[in-house]
Amino acid sequence: MTSVIEAAEKAKAASARLARLASDEKNRALAAIAGAIEANAEAILSANRRDLERARPLVETGEMAEALYRRLKLDEAKLRDMVAGVCQVAALDDPVGEVTYAIELDEGLRLYRVSCPIGVVGVIFESRPDALVQITALCFKSGNAVLLKGGREATASNRALFEIIRAAASDAGLPADAMALLERREDVAEMLKAEGAVDLIIPRGSNALVRFVQENTNIPVLGHADGLCHVYVDRAADLEKARAITIDAKVSYPAACNAVETLLVHREVAGDLLPGLIKALAESGVAMRGDQASRAIVTGENVAEATEADWHTEYCDLILAIKVVGSLDEAIAHINAYGSRHTEAIITEDAAAFERFFAEVDAAGVYWNASTRFADGFRYGFGAEVGISTAKLHPRGPVGLEGLVTYKYKLVGAGHTVADYTGPKARQFTHRRIAKE
Amino acid sequence: MTSVIEAAEKAKAASARLARLASDEKNRALAAIAGAIEANAEAILSANRRDLERARPLVETGEMAEALYRRLKLDEAKLRDMVAGVCQVAALDDPVGEVTYAIELDEGLRLYRVSCPIGVVGVIFESRPDALVQITALCFKSGNAVLLKGGREATASNRALFEIIRAAASDAGLPADAMALLERREDVAEMLKAEGAVDLIIPRGSNALVRFVQENTNIPVLGHADGLCHVYVDRAADLEKARAITIDAKVSYPAACNAVETLLVHREVAGDLLPGLIKALAESGVAMRGDQASRAIVTGENVAEATEADWHTEYCDLILAIKVVGSLDEAIAHINAYGSRHTEAIITEDAAAFERFFAEVDAAGVYWNASTRFADGFRYGFGAEVGISTAKLHPRGPVGLEGLVTYKYKLVGAGHTVADYTGPKARQFTHRRIAKE
Numbered sequence: 001m002t003s004v005i006e007a008a009e010k011a012k013a014a015s016a017r018l019a020r021l022a023s024d025e026k027n028r029a030l031a032a033i034a035g036a037i038e039a040n041a042e043a044i045l046s047a048n049r050r051d052l053e054r055a056r057p058l059v060e061t062g063e064m065a066e067a068l069y070r071r072l073k074l075d076e077a078k079l080r081d082m083v084a085g086v087c088q089v090a091a092l093d094d095p096v097g098e099v100t101y102a103i104e105l106d107e108g109l110r111l112y113r114v115s116c117p118i119g120v121v122g123v124i125f126e127s128r129p130d131a132l133v134q135i136t137a138l139c140f141k142s143g144n145a146v147l148l149k150g151g152r153e154a155t156a157s158n159r160a161l162f163e164i165i166r167a168a169a170s171d172a173g174l175p176a177d178a179m180a181l182l183e184r185r186e187d188v189a190e191m192l193k194a195e196g197a198v199d200l201i202i203p204r205g206s207n208a209l210v211r212f213v214q215e216n217t218n219i220p221v222l223g224h225a226d227g228l229c230h231v232y233v234d235r236a237a238d239l240e241k242a243r244a245i246t247i248d249a250k251v252s253y254p255a256a257c258n259a260v261e262t263l264l265v266h267r268e269v270a271g272d273l274l275p276g277l278i279k280a281l282a283e284s285g286v287a288m289r290g291d292q293a294s295r296a297i298v299t300g301e302n303v304a305e306a307t308e309a310d311w312h313t314e315y316c317d318l319i320l321a322i323k324v325v326g327s328l329d330e331a332i333a334h335i336n337a338y339g340s341r342h343t344e345a346i347i348t349e350d351a352a353a354f355e356r357f358f359a360e361v362d363a364a365g366v367y368w369n370a371s372t373r374f375a376d377g378f379r380y381g382f383g384a385e386v387g388i389s390t391a392k393l394h395p396r397g398p399v400g401l402e403g404l405v406t407y408k409y410k411l412v413g414a415g416h417t418v419a420d421y422t423g424p425k426a427r428q429f430t431h432r433r434i435a436k437e
Numbered sequence: 438m439t440s441v442i443e444a445a446e447k448a449k450a451a452s453a454r455l456a457r458l459a460s461d462e463k464n465r466a467l468a469a470i471a472g473a474i475e476a477n478a479e480a481i482l483s484a485n486r487r488d489l490e491r492a493r494p495l496v497e498t499g500e501m502a503e504a505l506y507r508r509l510k511l512d513e514a515k516l517r518d519m520v521a522g523v524c525q526v527a528a529l530d531d532p533v534g535e536v537t538y539a540i541e542l543d544e545g546l547r548l549y550r551v552s553c554p555i556g557v558v559g560v561i562f563e564s565r566p567d568a569l570v571q572i573t574a575l576c577f578k579s580g581n582a583v584l585l586k587g588g589r590e591a592t593a594s595n596r597a598l599f600e601i602i603r604a605a606a607s608d609a610g611l612p613a614d615a616m617a618l619l620e621r622r623e624d625v626a627e628m629l630k631a632e633g634a635v636d637l638i639i640p641r642g643s644n645a646l647v648r649f650v651q652e653n654t655n656i657p658v659l660g661h662a663d664g665l666c667h668v669y670v671d672r673a674a675d676l677e678k679a680r681a682i683t684i685d686a687k688v689s690y691p692a693a694c695n696a697v698e699t700l701l702v703h704r705e706v707a708g709d710l711l712p713g714l715i716k717a718l719a720e721s722g723v724a725m726r727g728d729q730a731s732r733a734i735v736t737g738e739n740v741a742e743a744t745e746a747d748w749h750t751e752y753c754d755l756i757l758a759i760k761v762v763g764s765l766d767e768a769i770a771h772i773n774a775y776g777s778r779h780t781e782a783i784i785t786e787d788a789a790a791f792e793r794f795f796a797e798v799d800a801a802g803v804y805w806n807a808s809t810r811f812a813d814g815f816r817y818g819f820g821a822e823v824g825i826s827t828a829k830l831h832p833r834g835p836v837g838l839e840g841l842v843t844y845k846y847k848l849v850g851a852g853h854t855v856a857d858y859t860g861p862k863a864r865q866f867t868h869r870r871i872a873k874e
Binding site for chain 2: 012016019020103105109111113114116118119199200220238240241244245247248249252253332336355356358359360362363364365366367368369370371373374375379380381391392393394395396397398406407408409410411412413414415416417418419421422429431
């Protein structure tokens with residue numbers, strides 16, 4: 001078996017060819033991949049059944065969570081979604097070759113900033129075999145080679161999908177080394193050390209996995225360990241919106257990274273909002289932990305006492321921390337101190353309060369009268385996402401194709417030398433903006 | 438004296454205010470800073486003389502390089518340039534608040550990607566006191582707070598400039614904590630550990646400094662340790678352009694990161710190009726190290742034998758490595774193997790050869806018939822630069838204001854909840870592109 005470094009170096013060589021593929025060549029390959037998944041549905045489901053057979057006893061002994069088993073299981077509907085997903089990615093605009101800055105420096109000397117692939121992307125994902133398909137489609141569309149390390153429980157499913165996709169892509173003219181499947185336990189550690197050969201690591205899985213990856217590599221990592229999101233109900237809030245958004249943000253999928261963990265309520269509306277909201281949340285099975293001020297309002301209700309630790313906790317569960325604040329400033333300060341820079345929402349009818357909140361809250365998504373759960377690549381119109389980034393530098397937020405490309409500066413001269421632009425008789429740069437042809 | 442963490446936390450608090458300053462407020466502050474430097478020229482020069490007096494004996498004993506002493510020395514011309522530089526930054530477009538993506542997700546639910554400041558930028562710079570002025574101007578214009586750690590040899594100059602700039606900025610309405618000067622030796626190590634408080638580190642100085650910083654912090658670092666640039670003379674090159682560009686790229690400022698280190702020449706033109714070029718380079722004082730093929734062509738000329746180490750070496754001096762290659766592919770492979778992803782040039786009249794070179798060479802700048810020495814923020818039309826990045830993710834290449842901002846997604850709803858978009862009766866997203874208002 002080839003080592004990770006060998007696979008990465010072959011992928012690097014293949015990535016140079018991927019980088020110069022035309023859009024229609026990439027789209028034809030994606031169409032071929034979609035067709036091959038459809039044509040080989042039975043083989044994929046049969047491989048998946050082998051994984052499920054190995055997994056079932058583990059569920060029964062409690063070694064594997066039921067939810068993980070459900071994510072592992074493929075069926076015809078999931079296969080149809082996979083195929084549709086690949087076709088959707090094919091239909092997106094090509095993110096490579098976009099000119100984002102164009103300027104004439106001087107006569108005959110033109111500078112362009114042009115988007116280009118990143119190179120070799122290493123992806124670590126857990127259980128879900130559909131992740132393999134989505135990630136590969138996004139990487140190919142963006143001209144990147146991809147190293148795939150799936151979960152051990154999905155070995156047979158991943159291998160089947162990998163072989164089918166690679167054969168289809170290869171027949172459609174993509175280099176065979178543009179994708180590689182890593183299967184050994186030690187491959188993750190090797191990949192994290194492959195600086196220079198691997199350009200970007202994307203861990204998709206638990207907070208613990210992401211944190212492990214972040215702490216054990218010098219390669220840039222795209223993703224986020226924490227998703228500690230807040231909803232702040234301003235004193236100028238429409239309380240009906242506040243109620244509906246809070247319930248949606250907590251209840252619709254509490255394990256999601258974009259679910260709300262802490263509700264901040266302005267003192268002036270806490271008395272009107274909290275009693276009804278807390279009742280509704282309790283009816284949805286939400287356990288609550290409140291500060292003193294909120295507990296004073298809802299005496300008798302089942303709101304436990306919040307401690308400092310609660311403001312730091314991403315519950316990933318039907319639990320909500322609640323805090324009453326005296327001002328917009330206090331809300332912003334709390335969010336900047338405890339938030340994870342993921343997604344933060346304000347509920348208010350006061351445009352100035354939103355503008356203030358937007359300018360000062362330090363997060364990838366800052367929402368006005370909408371649920372934090374909209375933070376998602378598909379919902380953002382990206383077709384799909386490779387992850388959500390809470391980093392400050394590009395890319396951040398849900399990351400689709402655009403986050404899978406970087407750029408190069410292209411300078412086109414006619415023999416231009418710098419010496420002509422220096423010294424007492426220096427030529428002056430024209431610095432005239434030109435068309436982004 | 439306050440600790441770095443205290444200064445960073447105060448700067449963080451100030452950065453929230455900087456983030457919501459209007460363009461004209463920032464420009465007024467920059468004009469005030471320019472005016473204050475002009476008005477206090479004598480005090481600045483007098484402080485600089487104290488640094489020079491301390492430095493002079495070190496130059497005489499050889500403990501300080503003459504070049505370093507020259508960079509340390511301020512005079513009226515340098516002060517005028519400083520003032521002009523600040524005014525130029527003020528004249529640039531405001532990089533904050535630019536909308537780079539706008540889409541309607543559904544009726545009444547609109548998503549915008551809006552550029553915003555990064556937060557607190559920590560800058561480490563050596564000798565040049567003018568760097569303090571340029572960096573501060575760029576940070577303020579981009580709405581960032583800045584921690585400045587200058588070289589010990591420029592202590593008096595930096596302190597004078599810092600006090601003058603801070604007073605002027607503060608009088609013009611910027612928060613006083615938006616800039617801090619760090620002076621203790623141990624401050625660098627503390628700053629590198631200030632994750633969460635400092636958002637970006639920019640080391641400006643030697644390769645050794647940059648490498649030290651990169652290896653000792655988890656905070657994103659903007660910069661580059663190496664600048665190993667190539668000029669490749671294609672078989673379809675105009676040899677006069679090749680000659681002029683190679684000499685410019687090597688001789689005009691050999692210590693610069695964008696100077697050429699290795700010349701690659703296609704076998705078919707090596708015989709015509711090399712004898713004359715090598716003569717001209719030798720006359721400019723350039724020492725050369727060639728592979729066997731190039732030395733065979735220039736028998737008798739003073740070209741030493743190159744070893745594998747030469748292809749890896751950034752000489753920062755009047756030394757050039759020369760290698761004859763058999764094809765465009767070989768040139769690209771050499772550059773991708775030995776280059777530092779900084780700036781790479783091809784000399785050719787063949788557009789297809791350039792397109793291939795542009796697509797496959799992995800570097801922040803890929804030039805066609807122009808000197809590598811154009812890689813510079815001012816020359817690119819950015820007004821100034823905080824550094825040049827060889828990283829793959831944004832920002833890369835010369836980094837001006839645009840690299841000092843990141844973005845937030847702004848979602849504007851009217852109480853929208855995610856639950857309405859899921860399940861069998863899910864509303865469909867419209868995903869209609871809208872004006873970037």
